[in-house]
Amino acid sequence: xxxxxxxxxxxxxxxxxxxxxxxxxxxxxxxxxxxxxxxxxxxxxxxxxxxxxxxxxxxxxxxxxxxxxxxxxxxxxxxxxxxxxxxxxxxxxxxxxxxxxxxxxxxxxxxxxxxxxxxxxxxxxxxxxxxxxxxxxxxxxxxxxxxxxxxxxxxxxxxxxxxxxxxxxxxxxxxxxxxxxxxxxxxxxxxxxxxxxxxxxxxxxxxxxxxxxxxxxxxxxxxxxxxxxxxxxxxxxxxxxxx
Amino acid sequence: xxxxxxxxxxxxxxxxxxxxxxxxxxxxxxxxxxxxxxxxxxxxxxxxxxxxxxxxxxxxxxxxxxxxxxxxxxxxxxxxxxxxxxxxxxxxxxxxxxxxxxxxxxxxxxxxxxxxxxxxxxxxxxxxxxxxxxxxxxxxxxxxxxxxxxxxxxxxxxxxxxxxxxxxxxxxxxxxxxxxxxxxxxxxxxxxxxxxxxxxxxxxxxxxxxxxxxxxxxxxxxxxxxxxxxxxxxxxxxxxxxx
Amino acid sequence: xxxxxxxxxxxxxxxxxxxxxxxxxxxxxxxxxxxxxxxxxxxxxxxxxxxxxxxxxxxxxxxxxxxxxxxxxxxxxxxxxxxxxxxxxxxxxxxxxxxxxxxxxxxxxxxxxxxxxxxxxxxxxxxxxxxxxxxxxxxxxxxxxxxxxxxxxxxxxxxxxxxxxxxxxxxxxxxxxxxxxxxxxxxxxxxxxxxxxxxxxxxxxxxxxxxxxxxxxxxxxxxxxxxxxxxxxxxxxxxxxxx
Amino acid sequence: xxxxxxxxxxxxxxxxxxxxxxxxxxxxxxxxxxxxxxxxxxxxxxxxxxxxxxxxxxxxxxxxxxxxxxxxxxxxxxxxxxxxxxxxxxxxxxxxxxxxxxxxxxxxxxxxxxxxxxxxxxxxxxxxxxxxxxxxxxxxxxxxxxxxxxxxxxxxxxxxxxxxxxxxxxxxxxxxxxxxxxxxxxxxxxxxxxxxxxxxxxxxxxxxxxxxxxxxxxxxxxxxxxxxxxxxxxxxxxxxxxx
Numbered sequence: 018x019x020x021x022x023x024x025x026x027x028x029x030x031x032x033x034x035x036x037x038x039x040x041x042x043x044x045x046x047x048x049x050x051x052x053x054x055x056x057x058x059x060x061x062x063x064x065x066x067x068x069x070x071x072x073x074x075x076x077x078x079x080x081x082x083x084x085x086x087x088x089x090x091x092x093x094x095x096x097x098x099x100x101x102x103x104x105x106x107x108x109x110x111x112x113x114x115x116x117x118x119x120x121x122x123x124x125x126x127x128x129x130x131x132x133x134x135x136x137x138x139x140x141x142x143x144x145x146x147x148x149x150x151x152x153x154x155x156x157x158x159x160x161x162x163x164x165x166x167x168x169x170x171x172x173x174x175x176x177x178x179x180x181x182x183x184x185x186x187x188x189x190x191x192x193x194x195x196x197x198x199x200x201x202x203x204x205x206x207x208x209x210x211x212x213x214x215x216x217x218x219x220x221x222x223x224x225x226x227x228x229x230x231x232x233x234x235x236x237x238x239x240x241x242x243x244x245x246x247x248x249x250x251x252x253x254x255x256x257x258x259x260x
Numbered sequence: 261x262x263x264x265x266x267x268x269x270x271x272x273x274x275x276x277x278x279x280x281x282x283x284x285x286x287x288x289x290x291x292x293x294x295x296x297x298x299x300x301x302x303x304x305x306x307x308x309x310x311x312x313x314x315x316x317x318x319x320x321x322x323x324x325x326x327x328x329x330x331x332x333x334x335x336x337x338x339x340x341x342x343x344x345x346x347x348x349x350x351x352x353x354x355x356x357x358x359x360x361x362x363x364x365x366x367x368x369x370x371x372x373x374x375x376x377x378x379x380x381x382x383x384x385x386x387x388x389x390x391x392x393x394x395x396x397x398x399x400x401x402x403x404x405x406x407x408x409x410x411x412x413x414x415x416x417x418x419x420x421x422x423x424x425x426x427x428x429x430x431x432x433x434x435x436x437x438x439x440x441x442x443x444x445x446x447x448x449x450x451x452x453x454x455x456x457x458x459x460x461x462x463x464x465x466x467x468x469x470x471x472x473x474x475x476x477x478x479x480x481x482x483x484x485x486x487x488x489x490x491x492x493x494x495x496x497x498x499x500x501x502x503x
Numbered sequence: 504x505x506x507x508x509x510x511x512x513x514x515x516x517x518x519x520x521x522x523x524x525x526x527x528x529x530x531x532x533x534x535x536x537x538x539x540x541x542x543x544x545x546x547x548x549x550x551x552x553x554x555x556x557x558x559x560x561x562x563x564x565x566x567x568x569x570x571x572x573x574x575x576x577x578x579x580x581x582x583x584x585x586x587x588x589x590x591x592x593x594x595x596x597x598x599x600x601x602x603x604x605x606x607x608x609x610x611x612x613x614x615x616x617x618x619x620x621x622x623x624x625x626x627x628x629x630x631x632x633x634x635x636x637x638x639x640x641x642x643x644x645x646x647x648x649x650x651x652x653x654x655x656x657x658x659x660x661x662x663x664x665x666x667x668x669x670x671x672x673x674x675x676x677x678x679x680x681x682x683x684x685x686x687x688x689x690x691x692x693x694x695x696x697x698x699x700x701x702x703x704x705x706x707x708x709x710x711x712x713x714x715x716x717x718x719x720x721x722x723x724x725x726x727x728x729x730x731x732x733x734x735x736x737x738x739x740x741x742x743x744x745x746x
Numbered sequence: 747x748x749x750x751x752x753x754x755x756x757x758x759x760x761x762x763x764x765x766x767x768x769x770x771x772x773x774x775x776x777x778x779x780x781x782x783x784x785x786x787x788x789x790x791x792x793x794x795x796x797x798x799x800x801x802x803x804x805x806x807x808x809x810x811x812x813x814x815x816x817x818x819x820x821x822x823x824x825x826x827x828x829x830x831x832x833x834x835x836x837x838x839x840x841x842x843x844x845x846x847x848x849x850x851x852x853x854x855x856x857x858x859x860x861x862x863x864x865x866x867x868x869x870x871x872x873x874x875x876x877x878x879x880x881x882x883x884x885x886x887x888x889x890x891x892x893x894x895x896x897x898x899x900x901x902x903x904x905x906x907x908x909x910x911x912x913x914x915x916x917x918x919x920x921x922x923x924x925x926x927x928x929x930x931x932x933x934x935x936x937x938x939x940x941x942x943x944x945x946x947x948x949x950x951x952x953x954x955x956x957x958x959x960x961x962x963x964x965x966x967x968x969x970x971x972x973x974x975x976x977x978x979x980x981x982x983x984x985x986x987x988x989x
Contacts, residue, residue, distance in 0.1 A: 109862060109906070111639070131860040132934050133838060148417045148438050153597070153692045158727045162418065174391045174430070175405065177838070180932055182669075182909050187417070187430060187438045195391050195430045195438050203909055204861050206639045241644045352619060352663070354882070374617040375691050376595060396840070396935045401970045420595070423689055425666050425912075446666055448618050449882045484887045634903045634924050648904065660877045660916070661891065673903070673916060673924045681877050681916045681924050 020061045021239040024082040025051045028089040029066040031217050038217045046088050049222040050231060057232060067092055074100050083239045084113035089123045090217060101125050109205030113238025115231065118215030129204050130178055137173035143191040145169040145214065147198055151185045156199060156210065156233045164226040170216040172196045188213060208238045263304045264482040267325040268294045271332040272309040274460050281460045289331050292465040293474060300475060310335055317343050326482045327356035332366045333460060344368050352448030356481025358474065361458030372447050373421055380416035386434040388412040390441055394428045399442060399453065399476045407469040413459040415439045431456060453477045506547045507725040510568040511537045514575040515552040517703050524703045532574050535708040536717060543718060553578055560586050569725045570599035575609045576703060587611050595691030599724025601717065604701030615690050616664055623659035629677040631655040633684055637671045642685060642696065642719045650712040656702035658682045674699060694724045749790045750968040753811040754780045757818040758795040760946050767946045775817050778951040779960060786961060796821055803829050812968045813842035818852045819946060830854050838934030842967025844960065847944030858933050859907055866902035872920040874898040876927055880914045885928060885939065885962045893955040899945040901925045917942060937967045
């Protein structure tokens with residue numbers, strides 16, 4: 018069985034500076050995410066964080082990555098433009114990208130979307146109910162019709178993204194908002210999935226449904242044979258000439 | 261100015277048999293809808309109902325219709341298959357179709373969608389908040405970010421429709437549900453818009469935002485020069501032969 | 504490994520009545536298609552034809568089918584409406600459906616699309632070049648940028664289908680036409696793929712690229728756990744009530 | 747009647763430095779495009795070029811523009827990033843953008859798409875046949891099923907753009923290629939249309955069909971009341987709070 022090579026990238030700042038966050042994610046949000054994926058026999062999982070050299074995202078690391086998961090919040094602008102460029106190029110070559118929660122404002126996501134990616138938000142520990150609107154979708158595989166998170170940060174529309182190529186989830190919030198919570202995008206040879214839940218002060222990434230969604234998304238985002246950067250790009254033009 | 265020829269079709273059954281409905285729509289739901297459209301200088305509005313010969317949808321009437329609005333609920337199966345066939349053909353030729361509320365189960369909509377069009381529902385007079393998720397869309401023109409209906413029937417996902425070609429509105433319901441409330445579909449040369457609100461016991465069709473949406477949808481659904489059935493169908497094949 | 508249960512349905516009329524067809528497909532078009540799929544370790548393959556009782560598409564057969572492949576041409580109207588209804592229902596429940604070539608006019612495809620599915624055509628043995636326009640798509644996996652069929656029937660636009668949910672291939676024809684040749688549709692819980700090539704007088708279904716596309720499409724169309732008809736339909740409404 | 751304020755931006759370099767181009771477009775490509783639009787009673791047309799201060803794209807000019815048309819080729823990198831940023835922001839606020847031919851590589855288009863926007867090309871004066879695949883689309887209004895350009899530069903797939911939100915045209919080229927030639931994208935509040943034809947050495951922008959497409963696209967891309975940047979962005983969050 019071919020194994021999917023997953024890299025979980027975490028900003029890993031608030032977990033070390035804010036007690037409310039450290040209490041929930043003592044080893045970092047990235048580790049809470051990686052923990053579940055490591056149990057999957059078809060996945061090989063590594064992690065990387067902002068403070069590593071090149072943020073842990075060197076050419077050689079990305080070359081060995083099929084799917085990159087990204088969580089960031091307070092330090093988006095600390096991520097080097099050079100590394101962002103590299104990540105985006107690699108996505109266009111075929112690496113999968115899963116963007117979580119506040120990473121809607123991360124540099125790679127904004128650059129790949131081309132829009133502001135702004136949204137409404139409110140921290141009030143509200144109930145969130147996540148509805149499946151694409152039951153045929155691999156990312157919804159094994160889920161019930163809806164599932165709930167008892168306490169989450171609210172994200173509300175208008176979410177300034179391109180119309181998703183596939184819309185998998187819509188969230189309902191106690192305070193009166195809705196949000197397109199699970200959005201698929203195809204860019205170049207790569208597949209991108211944005212998934213809303215995951216505020217740093219709530220134990221969202223321990224929730225079994227949230228974990229199942231991320232696990233499904235990894236399988237969906239992985240190219241069958243790994244990223245193949247050459248497709249459609251390097252075949253000599255003369256080969257395509259007139260017959 | 262070219263005027264859009266609108267035909268508002270109402271089942272007109274419950275308004276004459278149920279007091280709770282008659283109180284809200286004494287002249288029929290179709291008349292409440294038509295009333296607002298008649299004030300638009302760029303529209304010419306007629307109505308038709310189930311009990312008329314051919315349900316008021318003869319060949320000649322449809323031939324003079326740019327946009328058909330459809331409201332039905334308890335008598336879907338009373339609509340003749342022959343007339344349904346005619347309506348669907350006319351939509352494919354370019355007539356616009358606006359399908360309201362419980363008409364998700366009408367024969368023309370189901371046939372044009374190809375799916376069951378089933379959904380969840382609950383009559384509990386709940387608050388509905390309708391969010392714009394496509395602010396660039398002509399049907400959202402002039403609307404605020406969201407608007408509310410104090411009391412409405414709940415419709416919930418999964419709504420078994422094809423993925424909409426454009427998703428304009430998402431509804432939030434007090435009881436915990438969301439719904440894709442404004443959905444555009446392109447079929448043949450025709451444009452179809454499904455709009456959720458409109459339960460017969462609530463004064464929804466007097467709401468200024470609901471009226472504005474329907475008004476916008478009429479303009480969006482109207483082909484610029486009226487339905488042109490011949491396009492792409494009758495040009496002799498020999499004209500397309502080898503050069 | 505879970506195996507995909509494939510059923511290849513062939514009209515199997517011209518192969519027995521027209522010599523030009525029998526010469527190319529002596530055992531039937533369905534057998535030429537099945538032959539390749541039988542070599543896949545992750546597939547179990549059966550066939551069925553028009554002349555069998557219930558056209559070989561009984562309730563119990565469909566219940567054991569993950570993906571149905573459909574080829575038909577001269578006998579669309581011989582297929583019983585009752586069986587068509589059953590097939591369509593099963594697709595909405597989650598069975599994959601692959602529709603080949605002249606089956607654009609088959610009853611199940613037209614009913615699931617809701618449009619006329621008409622197109623232009625010309626039998627002149629023209630060269631067809633099929634271009635990949637979604638290199639990220641599982642159905643394009645392992646294919647070159649384009650591949651050619653030396654002789655095929657021409658199909659030309661306007662192809663009267665709903666806008667595809669995903670467009671994978673576009674065909675170029677020697678005589679001056681283009682065609683959306685590989686189209687994905689999501690309907691209910693089911694996945695539908697229309698693939699253009701396959702005229703009965705050409706050896707198209709022996710072409711390794713055509714075979715690879717059909718093989719890929721089977722994997723794409725198969726629901727991970729097989730069709731699960733209950734999803735989103737039978738959960739008691741009371742469970743979804745107000746909290 | 748509300749008039750659409752159109753700004754036609756031309757690089758205007760080759761028209762002054764290459765005789766083969768100057769012969770076809772002595773006053774510049776932008777003027778050939780503007781000439782036709784100036785005849786439309788519902789449009790007010792201005793032009794701007796690279797060599798003007800701020801490339802003729804100052805804040806105040808953009809503020810008074812409903813739809814910007816962009817043609818560029820050899821000097822994409824001469825366009826200031828500051829101006830590009832301003833143009834993109836204005837598109838997200840609701841200004842329409844029409845991107846022509848070699849401007850697939852322009853900075854604003856690439857930034858708004860988020861992909862490389864690369865494609866195949868060949869200069870061989872080939873015949874191009876442009877097919878309508880969305881006859882319901884306002885941009886196809888009044889066009890025949892297909893139209894031809896006797897000599898054009900070939901553009902071929904894979905065209906590395908996001909899947910278009912609407913695909914209006916597909917081109918056929920004599921040498922064996924196809925191309926998604928008319929692509930609509932919704933970004934923020936803005937509407938973007940990419941249209942392929944328009945090589946600088948061919949009289950493409952005098953062709954009546956090409957002119958009709960651009961004219962239609964202007965009407966389609968214009969927001970009904972002009973760009974309204976505040977929508978969805980400045981409404982105070984407190985207004986959206988818990989009830």
